[in-house]
Amino acid sequence: MTAPALQAPALREYPVIPILRRDAMAGSRPYVASEKINEALGFPGKLAEGWRERAIAKLGELLDNSRALRVYLDACVHCGACTDKCHYFLGTGDPKNMPVARQDLVRKVYRRYFTLSGKLFPKLVGAEDLTEEVLEDWYRYFNQCSECRRCSVYCPYGIDTAEITMAAKEVMDWVGVGQKYTNEIIGKVHKIGNNLGLPGPALKNTLETLEEEVKEQTGVDVRFPVDEEGAEVMVVVPSADFFAEPHVYSLIGYAKVFHAAGISWTLSSHASEAGNFGLFIGSTEQMKAIAVRVREAALALRARRIVVGECGHAWRVAYSFWNTLIGPFDFLDPRYPAPEHICEVTYGLMRRGAIAFDREKNDGRIVTFHDSCNVARGSGMGGIPRGQFILPREIIRAACNHFHDMAPETIHEHTFCCGGGGGLLTDELLELRVKGALPRMEALKAVVDEHGVNFMATICAICKAQFSKVLPYYNFDMNLIGGVHQLVGDAIRLGRND
Amino acid sequence: MSFLTILFACLFYAAGAVLAAGLVVKVAQYARTPAPLKIPTTPAPATRTGVAWRMLREVALFESLFRANKWIWLFGWVFHVALALVLLRHVRYFIEPVWLLVEIAQPFGIYAGMAMLAGLAGLWARRFLVERIRYISTWSDHLMLALLAGIAVSGLAMKYVSRTDIVALKAFMLGLLAFDWQPLPADPVLLAHLLLVAALMAVFPASKLLHAPGVFFSPGRNQADDSRERRHVAARAGGRP
Numbered sequence: 001m002t003a004p005a006l007q008a009p010a011l012r013e014y015p016v017i018p019i020l021r022r023d024a025m026a027g028s029r030p031y032v033a034s035e036k037i038n039e040a041l042g043f044p045g046k047l048a049e050g051w052r053e054r055a056i057a058k059l060g061e062l063l064d065n066s067r068a069l070r071v072y073l074d075a076c077v078h079c080g081a082c083t084d085k086c087h088y089f090l091g092t093g094d095p096k097n098m099p100v101a102r103q104d105l106v107r108k109v110y111r112r113y114f115t116l117s118g119k120l121f122p123k124l125v126g127a128e129d130l131t132e133e134v135l136e137d138w139y140r141y142f143n144q145c146s147e148c149r150r151c152s153v154y155c156p157y158g159i160d161t162a163e164i165t166m167a168a169k170e171v172m173d174w175v176g177v178g179q180k181y182t183n184e185i186i187g188k189v190h191k192i193g194n195n196l197g198l199p200g201p202a203l204k205n206t207l208e209t210l211e212e213e214v215k216e217q218t219g220v221d222v223r224f225p226v227d228e229e230g231a232e233v234m235v236v237v238p239s240a241d242f243f244a245e246p247h248v249y250s251l252i253g254y255a256k257v258f259h260a261a262g263i264s265w266t267l268s269s270h271a272s273e274a275g276n277f278g279l280f281i282g283s284t285e286q287m288k289a290i291a292v293r294v295r296e297a298a299l300a301l302r303a304r305r306i307v308v309g310e311c312g313h314a315w316r317v318a319y320s321f322w323n324t325l326i327g328p329f330d331f332l333d334p335r336y337p338a339p340e341h342i343c344e345v346t347y348g349l350m351r352r353g354a355i356a357f358d359r360e361k362n363d364g365r366i367v368t369f370h371d372s373c374n375v376a377r378g379s380g381m382g383g384i385p386r387g388q389f390i391l392p393r394e395i396i397r398a399a400c401n402h403f404h405d406m407a408p409e410t411i412h413e414h415t416f417c418c419g420g421g422g423g424l425l426t427d428e429l430l431e432l433r434v435k436g437a438l439p440r441m442e443a444l445k446a447v448v449d450e451h452g453v454n455f456m457a458t459i460c461a462i463c464k465a466q467f468s469k470v471l472p473y474y475n476f477d478m479n480l481i482g483g484v485h486q487l488v489g490d491a492i493r494l495g496r497n498d
Numbered sequence: 499m500s501f502l503t504i505l506f507a508c509l510f511y512a513a514g515a516v517l518a519a520g521l522v523v524k525v526a527q528y529a530r531t532p533a534p535l536k537i538p539t540t541p542a543p544a545t546r547t548g549v550a551w552r553m554l555r556e557v558a559l560f561e562s563l564f565r566a567n568k569w570i571w572l573f574g575w576v577f578h579v580a581l582a583l584v585l586l587r588h589v590r591y592f593i594e595p596v597w598l599l600v601e602i603a604q605p606f607g608i609y610a611g612m613a614m615l616a617g618l619a620g621l622w623a624r625r626f627l628v629e630r631i632r633y634i635s636t637w638s639d640h641l642m643l644a645l646l647a648g649i650a651v652s653g654l655a656m657k658y659v660s661r662t663d664i665v666a667l668k669a670f671m672l673g674l675l676a677f678d679w680q681p682l683p684a685d686p687v688l689l690a691h692l693l694l695v696a697a698l699m700a701v702f703p704a705s706k707l708l709h710a711p712g713v714f715f716s717p718g719r720n721q722a723d724d725s726r727e728r729r730h731v732a733a734r735a736g737g738r739p
Contacts, residue, residue, distance in 0.1 A: 017630070020629055020630065063531075064531065065531070065534065066531065066532075066533070067533040067715060068533060068718070070527065070528060071528055071715045072716070075706070075709040075712030075713065075716070077639075077706045078634050078636070078706070079563070079574065079621075080628065080630060081566035081570055082566070083630040083634065084567075084630065095630070098630060098633070104634070115704065116704050117638075124636075124637050124641070125636065125638045125705075126636035149539060152539050152718050153540070154562055154563070154567075155718075156563040156566075156709075156713070157712060158539055158713075158716040158717075158719035159716070160537065160718045163537070284535070319725060319726060320535065320536045320537065320725045321535050321536070323726060323729045324534070324535055324536065328729050338726065339726075377539055377540045378539075378540070380542075380723055412540075413541060
């Protein structure tokens, strides 16, 4: 690791709400997508004549089709409950990173064009014309929201800034100012089948190599099947699991779970990506087009169960939206929920003794768990209240002897985003990502100091990539981050358990 | 029939009409607009009964706000509960005979008027003293507080400073409801009080006061966490699938 040029904020033992630093992050701006990238998704190539009318018409269409957007833009009373809840605000002090101020960037335009008071008395109610300057503010600050929904937990009306960010991003796509990182990746999913652009043959090679490596380490023939028709379970994973570290160790963990339980499973080269960046850009059409590959693949492979790997936003889309977008799942085994999370599979097998662990194999690790925002605030697990918090922790406790939670106000539904979610995991936003990680790093520091924690487990590919990158800025080892199924894979008993 | 009586009678009919029509339009709009995806926020109940219970806690106790910020919760909750008591107390000016519940509420209503003012003062102070809230406050935020504080002050003034002819006022209000107009006492404090109330009624459906009906339509709070068990399908506007 080369010495970071960027200075991370200092970690404090008792975090305080920052004083406002106006325009502190006005320079943070991701690359704009090229004409080619935008046009491939059916968006205009770039900002052109008549964009304002087009933007306002699009906003009107979204208002007519989203009760959330309509209610959220009307209901805010500027009470200020959300002002100190955003990790990007806490890390940067830029007032436009306060959720209400971010929402107001859209709200002032909504008021101007869609409400009587804004049309008659714009100054009085804070309504404003949609100018190029306003659009520029949108581009900067809606690309400083990771759509983590932490603010919505605290809002007395449940106003969800993510819904407003998504609407703003969709309007921006509609006038040709799409964001390069997200839109390029969506293009890759459609063209190649996954976010990382890994073609089918390369995928097969990678999986063969993994089989050999696991055989070498364990002496057991753990399989990593792909496109096997008739397998009971089709597993959809974030494509980073195929080769990025530490992600790949979780993939090995899933394979060992299926092996140990004797369940036939397969990956799909058609749906070789669980991630769905359609969510990040607020496009239901894209979200559906990306998700439908999973349905097609499951039908083609005659799978009876669909299982999703460790990927936070993918799990929200799968858990909350798949049934609406690509359901009904009447072709799957009705004895299992559709879809299932890999943690639900592992937890279920563990509970009925179908798999077992030698947990002392993880004795070198003192583990904490980072709740990923989309799992924590936008999904469930196990069909029990708060299952998304209980299941991963129970699995960790079964596979490890040393587990310590971080401070209660930083976990469960109060969890802080890693700082890289929502389509912001791109290098030109590194300053934002480092500063946005501050609240999580402070909570981590506390358990590192108190309990000697040396492993932070999570179930999200973006969290893993983000933390690997930003941990060194806070003087932590980048290998401190890993997956829950990495711990599972290292401790699970292979071979028969009877 | 004095000019003043006619003026205020017309004013209240107009304000009442704007309030009712505006709310009907907004509520119908919220109800008709589809919620295409399931987006409940954790901790979301799994059943409709659970949702009703969550909503009740939210509107009666301000549960989320309590978790967010104790000061805003304290001032906001005190203001709203006090306002509810004050409104209950005022029911006696609109009915004859007076219900027992309203009778019981009479003495509490007075203290509630003071508590309401205290809550408003706390909320208003935060708009000046807390930098973050100062940053997000607009002219309309201050005006709304001024309007509510004006109503509370003029109301309390009629109790403690310059009492009005309450019997005549009740006759006026009952007359309004029966479309049989009765003279309105020409008391400046009363007229100010009534004028501010009419203004509040008129701006309600075009202002942030829409948070009152809005909270019931918030998908983050009113949806059940049952997306895997029940297929949620909502048609897009214009009947598009």
